[in-house]
Amino acid sequence: xxxxxxxxxxxxxxxxxxxxxxxxxxxxxxxxxxxxxxxxxxxxxxxxxxxxxxxxxxxxxxxxxxxxxxxxxxxxxxxxxxxxxxxxxxxxxxxxxxxxxxxxxxxxxxxxxxxxxxxxxxxxxxxxxxxx
Numbered sequence: 001x002x003x004x005x006x007x008x009x010x011x012x013x014x015x016x017x018x019x020x021x022x023x024x025x026x027x028x029x030x031x032x033x034x035x036x037x038x039x040x041x042x043x044x045x046x047x048x049x050x051x052x053x054x055x056x057x058x059x060x061x062x063x064x065x066x067x068x069x070x071x072x073x074x075x076x077x078x079x080x081x082x083x084x085x086x087x088x089x090x091x092x093x094x095x096x097x098x099x100x101x102x103x104x105x106x107x108x109x110x111x112x113x114x115x116x117x118x119x120x121x122x123x124x125x126x127x128x129x130x131x132x
Contacts, residue, residue, distance in 0.1 A: 017068050020060055021065055024061040028054070028057045031057070038050065059102065063097075065094075071087065071090040097122075097126065101122070104118035104119060104121075105118075
Protein backbone atom coordinates (compact mmCIF):
# COMPACT_ATOMS: atom_id res chain seq x y z
CA UNK A 1 0.00 0.00 0.00
CA UNK A 2 1.45 3.29 -1.09
CA UNK A 3 1.32 6.23 1.28
CA UNK A 4 0.26 9.60 -0.06
CA UNK A 5 2.90 12.28 -0.20
CA UNK A 6 2.88 15.43 1.84
CA UNK A 7 1.68 17.57 -1.04
CA UNK A 8 -1.24 15.28 -2.00
CA UNK A 9 -2.66 15.29 1.54
CA UNK A 10 -2.26 19.05 1.75
CA UNK A 11 -4.00 19.65 -1.56
CA UNK A 12 -6.90 17.37 -0.63
CA UNK A 13 -7.50 19.34 2.57
CA UNK A 14 -7.21 22.72 0.86
CA UNK A 15 -9.41 21.74 -2.07
CA UNK A 16 -12.14 20.47 0.23
CA UNK A 17 -12.18 23.79 2.14
CA UNK A 18 -12.08 25.83 -1.07
CA UNK A 19 -14.89 23.71 -2.53
CA UNK A 20 -17.06 24.34 0.53
CA UNK A 21 -16.27 28.04 0.35
CA UNK A 22 -17.07 28.42 -3.36
CA UNK A 23 -20.13 26.14 -3.24
CA UNK A 24 -21.68 28.05 -0.35
CA UNK A 25 -21.00 31.40 -2.05
CA UNK A 26 -22.58 30.22 -5.31
CA UNK A 27 -25.66 28.85 -3.55
CA UNK A 28 -26.08 31.99 -1.45
CA UNK A 29 -25.67 34.29 -4.45
CA UNK A 30 -28.22 32.29 -6.40
CA UNK A 31 -30.72 32.31 -3.56
CA UNK A 32 -30.26 36.02 -2.91
CA UNK A 33 -30.84 36.80 -6.58
CA UNK A 34 -34.28 35.14 -6.44
CA UNK A 35 -37.21 37.40 -5.74
CA UNK A 36 -38.97 34.73 -3.70
CA UNK A 37 -36.14 34.07 -1.24
CA UNK A 38 -37.23 36.51 1.44
CA UNK A 39 -37.18 36.27 5.25
CA UNK A 40 -40.94 36.99 5.32
CA UNK A 41 -43.78 35.03 3.77
CA UNK A 42 -46.96 36.41 2.20
CA UNK A 43 -48.72 36.83 5.55
CA UNK A 44 -45.80 38.86 6.96
CA UNK A 45 -44.58 36.13 9.31
CA UNK A 46 -41.00 34.93 9.48
CA UNK A 47 -40.19 32.25 6.91
CA UNK A 48 -38.03 29.99 9.05
CA UNK A 49 -36.99 27.76 6.15
CA UNK A 50 -35.44 30.63 4.21
CA UNK A 51 -33.82 32.02 7.35
CA UNK A 52 -32.33 28.65 8.30
CA UNK A 53 -31.04 27.98 4.75
CA UNK A 54 -29.34 31.38 4.70
CA UNK A 55 -27.92 30.85 8.19
CA UNK A 56 -26.50 27.41 7.33
CA UNK A 57 -25.01 28.66 4.05
CA UNK A 58 -23.38 31.62 5.72
CA UNK A 59 -22.16 29.37 8.56
CA UNK A 60 -20.47 27.02 6.06
CA UNK A 61 -18.97 29.97 4.18
CA UNK A 62 -17.64 31.69 7.29
CA UNK A 63 -16.26 28.56 8.94
CA UNK A 64 -14.44 27.40 5.80
CA UNK A 65 -13.04 30.88 5.17
CA UNK A 66 -11.82 31.21 8.75
CA UNK A 67 -10.33 27.70 8.64
CA UNK A 68 -8.41 28.59 5.47
CA UNK A 69 -7.16 31.81 7.04
CA UNK A 70 -6.08 30.00 10.22
CA UNK A 71 -4.35 27.27 8.18
CA UNK A 72 -2.49 29.81 6.06
CA UNK A 73 -1.52 31.77 9.18
CA UNK A 74 -0.18 28.70 10.96
CA UNK A 75 1.81 27.48 7.96
CA UNK A 76 3.12 30.74 6.52
CA UNK A 77 3.60 33.00 9.53
CA UNK A 78 4.02 30.62 12.47
CA UNK A 79 6.00 28.12 10.31
CA UNK A 80 4.32 25.11 11.90
CA UNK A 81 4.87 21.69 10.42
CA UNK A 82 1.96 20.47 8.32
CA UNK A 83 0.33 17.67 10.30
CA UNK A 84 -3.15 16.41 10.89
CA UNK A 85 -3.15 18.10 14.30
CA UNK A 86 -2.63 21.53 12.70
CA UNK A 87 -5.45 20.87 10.24
CA UNK A 88 -7.78 19.73 13.01
CA UNK A 89 -6.94 22.75 15.14
CA UNK A 90 -7.56 25.11 12.22
CA UNK A 91 -10.97 23.58 11.51
CA UNK A 92 -11.86 23.73 15.23
CA UNK A 93 -10.74 27.36 15.38
CA UNK A 94 -12.82 28.24 12.31
CA UNK A 95 -15.95 26.58 13.65
CA UNK A 96 -15.59 28.06 17.16
CA UNK A 97 -14.94 31.56 15.84
CA UNK A 98 -17.93 31.25 13.51
CA UNK A 99 -20.14 30.18 16.42
CA UNK A 100 -18.83 33.18 18.38
CA UNK A 101 -19.60 35.58 15.52
CA UNK A 102 -23.08 34.14 15.09
CA UNK A 103 -23.68 34.42 18.84
CA UNK A 104 -22.61 38.08 18.85
CA UNK A 105 -24.90 38.84 15.89
CA UNK A 106 -27.78 36.97 17.52
CA UNK A 107 -27.36 38.83 20.81
CA UNK A 108 -27.19 42.11 18.91
CA UNK A 109 -30.34 41.21 16.95
CA UNK A 110 -32.32 40.70 20.14
CA UNK A 111 -30.81 43.90 21.68
CA UNK A 112 -29.18 41.98 24.51
CA UNK A 113 -25.61 43.04 23.74
CA UNK A 114 -24.25 45.87 21.60
CA UNK A 115 -22.27 44.74 18.55
CA UNK A 116 -19.14 46.62 19.62
CA UNK A 117 -19.18 45.10 23.11
CA UNK A 118 -19.82 41.67 21.63
CA UNK A 119 -16.92 41.91 19.18
CA UNK A 120 -14.68 43.23 21.96
CA UNK A 121 -15.58 40.34 24.25
CA UNK A 122 -15.08 37.87 21.39
CA UNK A 123 -11.62 39.31 20.64
CA UNK A 124 -10.66 39.08 24.31
CA UNK A 125 -11.76 35.43 24.37
CA UNK A 126 -9.81 34.63 21.21
CA UNK A 127 -6.66 36.29 22.52
CA UNK A 128 -7.09 34.57 25.89
CA UNK A 129 -7.41 31.20 24.15
CA UNK A 130 -4.02 31.74 22.54
CA UNK A 131 -2.39 32.78 25.80
CA UNK A 132 -3.80 29.99 27.92
